[in-house]
Amino acid sequence: MSRSDRSTRAMHQALPPALREAVDDFAEHLSRVRNRSTHTVRAYVTDLVSLFDHAVRMGCVDLAELDLLVLRSWLARQRTTGAARTSLARRAASARAFSAWAHRAGLLSTDVGAALASPRAHRELPSVLRADQAAALVDGPTRRITPTDPPPTDLPDTHGAPTDPARTGPAGEAAVPLRDRVLLELLYATGVRVSEACGLDVGDVDHGRRVIRVFGKGGRERSVPYGVPAQRALDDWLRQGRPAMVGAHSGDALLLGARGGRLNPTTARQIVGAYAEAAGLPRTSPHGLRHSAATHLLEGGADLRAVQELLGHSSLASTQIYTHVSVERLRAAYRQAHPRA
CATH class of the missing domain: 1.10.150 (DNA polymerase; domain 1)
Structure with missing residues (x-):
């Protein structure tokens, strides 16, 4: 405490x-x-x-x-x-x-x-990665940049089960980058919150339609699509990675931690930060990947209300901040490239 x-x-x-x-x-x-x-x-x-x-x-x-x-x-x-x-x-x-x-x-x-009135909160523009930086981050596990989970005594999994020696052997170690890869792919491909990603069950993945079922704030349910790279990461994880890390306390959890329980969001944040550092990127969090996904969708021409639905925002005002990010990027590009900027 x-x-x-x-x-x-x-x-x-x-x-x-x-x-x-x-x-x-x-x-x-x-x-x-x-x-x-x-x-x-x-x-x-x-x-x-x-x-x-x-x-x-x-x-x-x-x-x-x-x-x-x-x-x-x-x-x-x-x-x-x-x-x-x-x-x-x-x-x-x-x-x-x-x-x-x-x-x-x-x-x-x-x-x-x-x-009761209150001061209007100053909303800073979220920090986002460029598309090439986001790609470098999610490709980190493929390049075998493999930060390890923090010690189980510091960050116990949901059920606090004792570590199974079978999951700390070669098979378990080989499964970690597969788990990390699917975590990074899903965070960037879908823009879900880290708590939503860690809360996913195996049955929440619709492989045929490439859609995940997400339970967001207030228990609101939504369906979020993902792309082919995330599907490949999911296939590899479910076929080779998860079976090597699964334990008595895994339940239906999609993403697992070192003890075999559901992956802890704090651990997930440390995983993202470690891969960003290893790739030489600015300090990045799962929420930064969410910001990046939303910004790249809008820059690619996605409708604002569609992005609102994907992110699970109850208000369109929460999503509109990403249009400000895109405008700032446009201004930066203008100042850099236009001869009379």
């Missing part, structure tokens, strides 16, 4: 029972009803505990006493302590989401957070 998590837990335990119960009920609502990820629920809880800790300091010991003044005071305090605009925007969104839920649940007489 991180220091931040320990601090949040301590503040949570120090809250008055009514406020503590409200935090717990809202967390359960997010997890079970809204189907939010563990990471998202943790972020909401952290924000709410901070809000209620501030409210108690202002003399608010009951949920009914929560009002707009308390919310604004909390955000103002966050700003004076150096919180970034993006953090302030997220915390305001957390407060509004809780307020709306508490009003619907009858815990608040009015939705006090509805009028």
Whole structure:
């Protein structure tokens, strides 16, 4: 547990029972009803505990006493302590989401957070690879640039099974680059999130139509196509790689870690970063590959709404940032090539 998590837990335990119960009920609502990820629920809880800790300091010991003044005071305090605009925007969104839920649940007489304004978060243009750089990255395992998994004691697989000696022998070692190759190919070919890639089961792959079934944020299901290189990587992995790494705790997981359990997203991020470094590329993450895939699709003429569907964005505004990337690239090319730029 991180220091931040320990601090949040301590503040949570120090809250008055009514406020503590409200935090717990809202967390359960997010997890079970809204189907939010563990990471998202943790972020909401952290924000709410901070809000209620501030409210108690202002003399608010009951949920009914929560009002707009308390919310604004909390955000103002966050700003004076150096919180970034993006953090302030997220915390305001957390407060509004809780307020709306508490009003619907009858815990608040009015939705006090509805009028809470927040600074517009500054959205930086995502860093993307050129097409040739992305190709060099996904071809890394084929060239036998094979970074190894981190030690199992540092990053246990989902089930925490003991390492099977059979998977650490020559067959298991030969399977690692096949696993890495299919991971990189799928991330770039489909633009899926790293959590979505690691969550894939063998049955989620439709080889005939070259489509994968993905369960994204909020449990929303979508179908995403992939190309011939990814299909070849999948064929090699399923025929030669996965059987060498499969174990008692593998289940239906498509991508496996060193212990034979489902591949951990943190491990997947380290794999991508290691291959990027080995290929002499800028520091790259799975999310960077997602940015790159979206940008290259739009630069190739793909429709914006089609890219929105592929990425699983609930709002078109989330996808439009990639049009900004393309414009910036166009401007860069113009400045470099035009004699009167």
